[in-house]
Amino acid sequence: MKKKIYILLVALISFVLFVWGALYLNERLFQGEYYHYEDGVTIEVTNSSDEELTNLSFIINPLFQDLGSIRSLEPKESRSLYIPAINKVGNDRSLYLKYLNNQMREEQVSLAYLASYNPRKIVVILDITGKDHMGRFLYRVKGFDNVSHFEYEITTHEDN
Structure with a gap:
């Protein structure tokens, strides 16, 4: 049971980090030279x-x-x-x-x-x-x- 919770928690954190990274990369690429x-x-x-x-x-x-x-x-x-x-x-x-x-x-x-x-x-x-x-x-x-x-x-x- 603990192993399933651990795997679910790692999967959830990985998903959140992936979504956050994808949104950041999208904004960074969209704004181009104006990002800074x-x-x-x-x-x-x-x-x-x-x-x-x-x-x-x-x-x-x-x-x-x-x-x-x-x-x-x-x-x-x-x-x-x-x-x-x-x-x-x-x-x-x-x-x-x-x-x-x-x-x-x-x-x-x-x-x-x-x-x-x-x-x-x-x-x-x-x-x-x-x-x-x-x-x-x-x-x-x-x-x-x-x-x-x-x-x-x-x-x-x-x-x-």
Whole structure:
């Protein structure tokens, strides 16, 4: 009788460890390079342009959760913002960058569409490569939104 209990206990512990390991491995593989980022919102901004960038603001719409801002970013400089808590996102689920163009008009661009209504982790890696003649940013973005990976590049604007 003791032998059966011992075998059952070992089998149960082995099963729990297997399930835990499989879930861990699945999450690790799914998140890929973004696994080491903490839950919350992480925004990494690099200025690869030759100009100083000023007054960059980040928000999540529609609740307009203020994610923070970067007052100044010198050429070849990088900065990170980390926000540990994410408000519920709702229907219009985008993370936006706001800045002023050459005419001092506010530009607002969506950096990431958030597929989840209540994301646990959002990572955005933004590399600003330059500006067009109107002062609108040209950039590369990659990241993770708790559901999928994304990557794209804006090298020109249609109304140039």
